[in-house]
Amino acid sequence: MKFPWQRKQEDLRQELQSHLQMEASDRIERGEIAEHAQQAARREFGNVALVEQVTRDQWPWRWLDEFLQDLRYATRMLGKNPGFTLVAVLTLALGIGANTAIFGVVNAVLLRPLPFKQPSRLMMLFEGIPKLGFSKMGFSAPDFMVFVRAQKSFESVGAYQNKYFNISGDREPERLMAARVSSSVFPMLGAEPMLGRTFTSGEDAPGQNVVILSYGLWQSRFGSDPGIIGRSLELNRTPYTVIGVMPKAFNFPLRGPQGSEPAELWVPMAFTATELEGWGTNYMNGVLARLRPGLAFEQASAEAESLSHSIGSNYPPELTKAFQGAELKVGMNSYHEEVVKSVRTLLLILMAAVVLVLLIACVNVATLLVSRAGSRQKEVALRTTLGATRVRLLRQMLTESLLLALIGGSLGLAFASWVKTYLLSLVPESVPLPHDIPTDGSVIVFVLAASFVTTVLCGLVPAFQVSAMALHGPLQEGGRSGTPGRLRHRLQGFFVTVEFALALVLLIGSGLLIRSFAKLVETDPGFRPDHVLTLKIPIASERYTQAPKVRQFYEQLLDRTGNIPGVKAVGLTSDLPLNGCGTIAIQIEGGGNAGGETPQAICQTWQVGNYFQTLGIPLRKGRYFTLEDRIDAQPVAIVSETAGRQFWPGQDPIGKRIRWGVYSPWQTIVGIVGDVNDEPLGHPAQLHVYRPYLQMADLFFEDSRFGEVRSMNLAVRSQTDPASLTSAVIGQIHSLDPDLTVAHIRTMAQVISSSVAGPRFNTLLLGVFAAVALFLAAIGIYGVMAYATTQQTQEIGIRLALGAQPRNVLYLVLRRGVRLAGVGAAFGVAAALALTRLMAGLLYDVSATDPVTFSFVVILLLAIALLACYVPARRAMRVDPIVALRYE
Amino acid sequence: MAPRYQNRIELLQGTLDLLILQTLQWGPQHGYGISQHIRANSGEILQVDTGSLYPALHRLERQKWISADWKLSENKQRVRVYRLTATGKKQLLSERSRWEQLSDAIAGVLSPAKREGQA
Known part of the structure; x- marks a missing residue:
């Protein structure tokens, strides 16, 4: 098949040929001999090929034609060097693939707007009590109602709250993550149901048991039943009517802000009467609002803040007194910002890491291209003689790089979707990243863009180098010692240096994370985690309505599990360490030295049985709780070491009294225990007050505003493997x-x-990319040194023949490699010093310029450089002088 | 490196275009014919270089001032024949008047006395 431009080319050739023939026949007519006439016509005409070329330059789409020519030629050239092509393509596929995978995540999480109507107008509101160290909490139900009535900046405001439900009925029971939402939330998000309807404002009042299903739940549990609307299902053993099914793409609440998790079903928020009276408790509701059109962020934010006081003035007087000096403060931020802020640093660092990997890959390919350019001198000379211009040669060389980059890019795209799936499957629960991100058009655009950038990065220098050969003219291309050879030598050295600098930055970054992770794991959590089994016992409020029944259940449970053979100690706690705990504000009798009248924020948990002994939390003073600390005995509490020191500095806390706001009697401190990490490792130890569960007032069991007080965690210390006790327990x-x-x-x-899990995930990811970078850099320096040594074979032969010792030769080769690596390392350290401070937020107990990590990485990299040079150096050392002198 | 034609084309560009358009006004002609015609009518002074002629022809064709067809010549040879298009005719008129202005102006500069004498 002939392409239009091929035809056009033949036409031109014929046109010029006819010109020659007509001139020749004219000359013959004028009496010249045929042979002379032909020659003269040709002389008159000039260089046919050149005329052809300058004429072709006038054609439209000329560049495309030439590009396709170059592409054909490039394909042939790459096909002739399958080894080179394979290495280059795989290297680029690795670099582009890693970038594409991370870009896919960055794009979906950071760049793309939230999947709601006019997402930039969606705001998240929160309360805070800065004085007590609570910077951002949700709204309590009564505060939310005051805010909704008073605000003027938002066209709608809604609250949501995650809640677990046990779903039962026709199939086996399941525990599902659900969310309570105000009726205003779905319209505010612009979310339309796929079937049925969303909540009406009438359903904001309690007592209307309606439910909206997610697409996933509708599919998995109800077999995509189109007649689901109006059907009934059981949530926590109460019948609910299905009124709607949301479309597949709908996802709410988004993971992240205040621990929100996507829900599988939604029920109306419908605050209960007790919740609406719960002043000063349960700051647990996420609040979303949509800005009024035309209103600026700052105005709305200022209004929200100004409402703090009117919320506070609605509080009951006794509470206002208890909270004296600790005012509420309302704050606002964009919903998008709240969703992404916790992962932004991680994602940007990962993006930077993969960009470094791609740069290293480019440098590697550039090095290969530069080495190969040496063997193309003859080809370049020929093309120059035939009239190829320098620009044309440059374009030809760039086309080859482009072809490499495009093949690498398409392989990379396939590689990326695999990497992304794998990477997202590793995302731990604590890191708010989506578990599934579909590949979309922007990723394809990214791959193309990355391929072009790659082309320029890895092709430009070698292309200039080749086109520079054209300047020297065809006949000057003599021995290897010519200028292009020296240029090549210098370029390769430059590339190795750059590569080492880049790899060093990445290695230091991941080295810092590894060191930080090691320190994190070594931190003393404040208890002995070995030989302890824990279970959560979610007892249902329907069956255990009365407090005595709950207490009786747990006392019996302690008794029975304590008698299982192999069990050393058992205890119950409302919250296990490392999982966070409910923070309350307490008053200290007589003000204490620290507090004055101001309440103190402290983490509070409830225990029964030998909890401290089970977890191995050491007693510093006083006593642990006993089963005698019951509801009818004197109210007691145990505080953590730091809390004791802070509340009563220089005094003995034993015998002092505290109380929780206005909701409990004064409690006497009977013991002091060691500090325990309530938050995940790496967070500072919090102040902690322990309370006997058997002293929890009946009120707590009757009033839902105190949360799920029935559900406790059982901890069992075993003699042998704790997991082996599971079935007995x-x-x-x-x-x-x-x-x-x-x-x-x-x-x-x-x-x-x-x-x-979060820090481990960060460390693993950056570590993998650093390992890839190190591998590529090692290959790069090995390639360059091996090539340079081959080129130097003659020189080495002469040296050996003149009496040089093999180790001198070894030294010669190693010296260059180490010098290059050393210069690269110096630049790398400088760059790392500037860059690693950006990741300070991810580090625990390690400075971003940690000298140990820096020196270790530099030594590691130099050692690898030495190793990479050693192999070619040894080969050089064994060169047979006779063979070497004959070489070429 | 081989000398480039590019510069010479640039020097001649406007003039060569005019000469080609003018030649084609007398009827369709092939490249060789055009070069012979210019040469003969300039008293053998203007020798159009093929490296300028063909790029110019192809450029004028692209600008749609001339069009090209394949024809059989008298000695049964396939030749590419150019003809002036309607827009080409307009272009010729405007180029001619521009050329006349230019040559008048140059003539005026070269022999001011004569010009004054006329006035």
């Missing part, structure tokens, strides 16, 4: 209540491990 639980579903069965070692 569950057996005992079921012997008390066969309907209980036990959740979160984990050993304490697993709890620790999952508390550092």
